[in-house]
Amino acid sequence: MKLQVAMDVVTTDAALELAAKVAPYVDIIELGTPLIKAEGMRAVTAVKAAHPDKTVFADLKTMDAGELEADLAFTAGADLVTVLGTAGDSTIIGAVAAATKHGKGVVVDLIGVADKVTRAREVTELGAVFVEMHAGLDEQAEPGFSLATLLNQGETARVPFSLAGGVSVATIASVQRAGARVAVAGGAIYGAEDPAAAAAALRSPSSDAPGGPPSRQFCLNAKKHPRRKARVLCRVERVRGGQPSSSLASWSTE
Amino acid sequence: MKLQVAMDVVTTDAALELAAKVAPYVDIIELGTPLIKAEGMRAVTAVKAAHPDKTVFADLKTMDAGELEADLAFTAGADLVTVLGTAGDSTIIGAVAAATKHGKGVVVDLIGVADKVTRAREVTELGAVFVEMHAGLDEQAEPGFSLATLLNQGETARVPFSLAGGVSVATIASVQRAGARVAVAGGAIYGAEDPAAAAAALRSPSSDAPGGPPSRQFCLNAKKHPRRKARVLCRVERVRGGQPSSSLASWSTE
Ligand SMILES: [Mg+2]
Ligand SMILES: [Mg+2]
Numbered sequence: 430m431k432l433q434v435a436m437d438v439v440t441t442d443a444a445l446e447l448a449a450k451v452a453p454y455v456d457i458i459e460l461g462t463p464l465i466k467a468e469g470m471r472a473v474t475a476v477k478a479a480h481p482d483k484t485v486f487a488d489l490k491t492m493d494a495g496e497l498e499a500d501l502a503f504t505a506g507a508d509l510v511t512v513l514g515t516a517g518d519s520t521i522i523g524a525v526a527a528a529t530k531h532g533k534g535v536v537v538d539l540i541g542v543a544d545k546v547t548r549a550r551e552v553t554e555l556g557a558v559f560v561e562m563h564a565g566l567d568e569q570a571e572p573g574f575s576l577a578t579l580l581n582q583g584e585t586a587r588v589p590f591s592l593a594g595g596v597s598v599a600t601i602a603s604v605q606r607a608g609a610r611v612a613v614a615g616g617a618i619y620g621a622e623d624p625a626a627a628a629a630a631l632r633s634p635s636s637d638a639p640g641g642p643p644s645r646q647f648c649l650n651a652k653k654h655p656r657r658k659a660r661v662l663c664r665v666e667r668v669r670g671g672q673p674s675s676s677l678a679s680w681s682t683e
Numbered sequence: 684m685k686l687q688v689a690m691d692v693v694t695t696d697a698a699l700e701l702a703a704k705v706a707p708y709v710d711i712i713e714l715g716t717p718l719i720k721a722e723g724m725r726a727v728t729a730v731k732a733a734h735p736d737k738t739v740f741a742d743l744k745t746m747d748a749g750e751l752e753a754d755l756a757f758t759a760g761a762d763l764v765t766v767l768g769t770a771g772d773s774t775i776i777g778a779v780a781a782a783t784k785h786g787k788g789v790v791v792d793l794i795g796v797a798d799k800v801t802r803a804r805e806v807t808e809l810g811a812v813f814v815e816m817h818a819g820l821d822e823q824a825e826p827g828f829s830l831a832t833l834l835n836q837g838e839t840a841r842v843p844f845s846l847a848g849g850v851s852v853a854t855i856a857s858v859q860r861a862g863a864r865v866a867v868a869g870g871a872i873y874g875a876e877d878p879a880a881a882a883a884a885l886r887s888p889s890s891d892a893p894g895g896p897p898s899r900q901f902c903l904n905a906k907k908h909p910r911r912k913a914r915v916l917c918r919v920e921r922v923r924g925g926q927p928s929s930s931l932a933s934w935s936t937e
Contacts, residue, residue, distance in 0.1 A: 437748070439755060463752050466743060469723030489720060490746050492767060492794060493819030494691070498717050501693060513746060515769035515795045519821040540746060541769045565747030567773040 430605045432632055433457035433486060433591065435615035437566070439464055441472040445479055447619055452480050454628035457509070457611060459486040470505035477506030484508045490538060492516045495523030503531035510535060511561065514542040514552060525556035534558035536591070540565045545579075549586035559610055560586070564594030566615075576600055580607040598630050684859045686886055687711035687740060687845065689869035691820070693718055695726040699733055701873055706734050708882035711763070711865060713740040724759035731760030738762045744792060746770045749777030757785035764789060765815065768796040768806060779810035788812035790845070794819045799833075803840035813864055814840070818848030820869075830854055834861040852884050 434455045436444045441464075448458050458480055460472055465487060477485045487507035491498045495512055502510045512524045514537050524535045537552040539545045540563040549560040562583045564574055576595040583590040584607050591611035592604045604612045614631050621627035688709045690698045695718075702712050712734055714726055719741060731739045741761035745752045749766055756764045766778045768791050778789045791806040793799045794817040803814040816837045818828055830849040837844040838861050845865035846858045858866045868885050875881035 439751075462746070463748055463755065465720050465723075466752060467724050467755050469719075469725070470721050471723070490744075492716070492744050492746070492769075493821055494717055495821060497693075498720060501717065501721050513767075513769070513795075515746075515767070517795060517819065517822050517825070519825055520819065523821060541767075541771060565771065565774065567747055567749060567777060568771055571771070571773055 430609055431456040431611040432628065433459055433593075433611050433613040434618050434628060435459040435461050435488070435593065435613050436464060436619060437461035437615050438619060439467040441468045441475050444468075444472060444476060447624060448476055448480055450625045451618055451628040452483060454625065454632050455483070457484040457486050459488055459613065460507075461615070462488045462490045465489065470501055473502060473505040473507050477508075486536070487511070488538070490540075491520060491524060493520055495520035495525075496527045497523075499524035499527035499535065500530070503527060503533045508533050509558070511538040512557075513537070514539040514545070514548045514560070518551075518555060521552055521555045521557065528556075536561055538563050540568070545582045546586045549582070549588050549590065553588040559589035559591055561591045561593050561613070562609075563592075563613075569594055576603070580604065580609075583607055583609060596631070601631055684863055685710040685865040686882065687713055687847075687865050687867040688872050688882060689713040689715050689742070689847065689867050690718060690873060691715035691869050692873060693721045695722045695729050698722075698726060698730060701878060702730055702734055704879045705872055705882040706737060708879065708886050709737070711738040711740050713742055713867065714761075715869070716742045716744045719743065724755055727756055727759040727761050731762075740790070741765070742792070744794075745774060745778060747774055749774035749779075750781045751777075753778035753781035753789065754784070757781060757787050762787050763812070765792040766811075767791070768793040768799070768802045768814070772805075772809060775806055775809045775811065782810075790815055792817050794822070799836045800840045803836070803842050803844065807842040813843035813845055815845045815847050815867070816863075817846075817867075823848055830857070834858065834863075837861055837863060850885070855885055 432455045434451050436447050436459060438444050444464055458476060460476060464472055473487050485507050486509045487502040489498050489502055489510045491512040499510045512521050512535055528535045535557050536559055537557040538561045539548060542548045552560060562579045564579055568574055579592060579594060589610045591613055592609040593613035596604055596612045596614045597617045601612055618624050618627045686709045688705050690701050690713060692698050698718055712730060714730060718726055727741050739761050740763045741756040743752050743756055743764045745766040753764045766775050766789055782789045789811050790813055791811040792815045793802060796802045806814060816833045818833055822828055833846060833848060843864045845867055846863040847867035850858055850866045850868045851871045855866055872878050872881045
């Protein structure tokens with residue numbers, strides 16, 4: 430399981446500062462939606478320039494103009510972008526077209542989707558590399574929010590998924606047991622007094638601890654679309670010195 | 684009926700150039716979602732600085748962190764922001780809280796909402812100043828798209844609404860007949876060889892043509908929420924010289 434830090438800060442400087450602290454312990458660095466709206470694509474470019482060996486995730490939450498928005502972010506340096514699961518299929522297809530052009534990937538964020546299991550399967554067919562089982566910041570603050578429901582939906586869908594919403598040291602083992610490919614931690618890292626220590630503590634012992642194989646390939650399999658070539662996004666990762674994994678290649682289509 | 688130009692360009696320079704051409708003929712200047720994601724809030728600030736007498740509409744399409752995102756845009760100079768109708772109620776309530784603090788307004792964009800009539804009524808209760816009956820750029824390109832369906836939903840909902848998707852000189856009379864408060868034109872203006880002439884042609888003769896009253900108040904009534912003070916957003920507008928209306932005051936809560 431990979432660890433993703435969601436940088437829900439609102440300035441590029443704060444993002445660069447946070448990324449510098451936590452990069453050794455995370456696989457995917459996410460620029461949160463408010464950060465992108467506050468600073469624009471230059472924030473994506475700045476983070477990718479500072480961390481060329483990390484997967485940079487632009488949480489665009491695209492609802493329309495899928496190809497245009499995805500193209501802007503990939504051109505700026507993003508490796509993965511999000512489209513909303515509540516968006517129409519043509520928006521997702523447009524973003525996937527841009528991803529194919531750039532050799533990058535689209536993640537579909539299922540925030541606000543009523544039937545997450547069905548939509549997860551649909552958008553995987555459309556070419557999403559994985560879906561994000563996601564309870565938003567506002568939703569997490571509502572009474573009745575439950576991480577268990579999200580995990581159950583991820584397990585039931587049987588497609589590659591990440592989990593965002595309530596990931597902490599107390600819950601990360603359950604996230605891994607449910608089969609998530611990626612655990613997304615936001616406040617548990619950026620809200621900590623020592624974000625580096627918080628990220629290190631979240632890193633799952635069975636995933637990328639020092640001592641693992643010195644080099645290996647990590648692939649995200651997008652289910653074959655009937656009218657489309659199968660897409661498999663992979664990157665090669667190596668463990669350097671005592672540091673947790675550093676990915677030395679960016680996403681590529683196999 | 685007001686005329687809103689949706690600036691679906693991706694650089695602040697292009698937005699400022701377009702706004703300068705069309706400002707005399709429009710009431711509301713919209714920074715499109717891709718523009719905001721490309722350039723950040725500095726684009727909002729630049730457009731408001733260049734057109735302080737216009738209503739500046741930041742099409743944030745917020746899906747989460749409603750209060751934070753709305754606050755960023757209002758602080759940058761926006762008068763109106765959008766939240767998605769597919770967002771949870773707590774996200775809309777958060778954005779409305781930010782609007783109340785700043786004396787500005789929230790518009791709920793119904794793109795992607797299956798039952799637009801019901802959701803329109805719900806979000807108006809939550810404090811939206813109006814809803815946007817909206818077919819996205821991707822949806823308009825799909826077979827079967829019909830402006831008539833959108834207009835019918837607006838009429839049926841019986842709450843203040845704008846219409847976005849397919850507004851042109853050929854359709855704007857039907858938009859006005861359906862009772863829209865605002866007609867949103869994008870490609871019909873920015874895609875025209877002469878955007879100023881296109882905007883002038885779209886201006887409805889019965890709305891803000893020269894010769895109207897020299898000063899008047901334009902209000903958007905948000906239906907009273909049971910647990911909230913009634914909110915009425917108004918601005919005073921004057922007609923100067925031969926120019927169509929220029930609004931001289933920004934939104935304020937009555
Ligand atoms: Mg995020
Ligand atoms: Mg727009």
